[in-house]
Amino acid sequence: MSEETQHDGVDWVAVLEKAGRDYLARFPAGRTPLERVLLRRIEKRGGADQEMHAAPRQALQTVLDTLEQEGLFAVIGQLARERDILMKRGRSARMAVRKLADKGAPRDALSELDDADPELEFKAALNLARKRHIGPYRREEIDRGRALKEEGILARAGFGRDVIKRIMETSPDDLADI
Known part of the structure; x- marks a missing residue:
């Protein structure tokens, strides 16, 4: 686990990747709608403090890039x-x-x-x-x-x-x- 994508002991890449794959298995979606869904998940879990969202947002971009490279968006x-x-x-x-x-x-x-x-x-x-x-x-x-x-x-x-x-x-x- 990288220090950059961890916050409060949570591996954000793993959490967001699992959530993203689960969502795409149920709904065909593009990058933008999935990003909105995962951002809501980050905000629910992290609260309103914007400084606490830096690691999860970086992990979000990593996950979105990974899923896009695998061709999972809106086949x-x-x-x-x-x-x-x-x-x-x-x-x-x-x-x-x-x-x-x-x-x-x-x-x-x-x-x-x-x-x-x-x-x-x-x-x-x-x-x-x-x-x-x-x-x-x-x-x-x-x-x-x-x-x-x-x-x-x-x-x-x-x-x-x-x-x-x-x-x-x-x-x-x-x-x-x-």
Whole structure:
């Protein structure tokens, strides 16, 4: 154990590395979100005294560099699974990728996620339509003004023209086949 990363008999590198690996095993995250999580852990354990945080912060940077070198941050496969989960909840692929970017996923990994399965995108739009009672799930007759509003809801959610058109053309009778 190095003197620089120890404080009050605690080997901060070991503590933070275990916590970081446990977190990454449960959640795909980038460097920035993991750093925030581990900083909260340091603050809980060390109190409000900033001078006492010097050793843990140095250990934190060491741990983050180690984990980054091992390639544990936001692997493309993990990001694709997270995107698909968000899409199953009714988000478009574009909005799901934006959400992952907000969480701190690396931009280069996100650029490879642009191509989503068109059928999964359609099912995401159907899920949103069901939640909002639009498209094939609407409860009353529709006029042109209401149709434009429904299309706007889907467009603001990030769905493309072809998906919106397909949703608007789907009838309630067709839902059994989907």
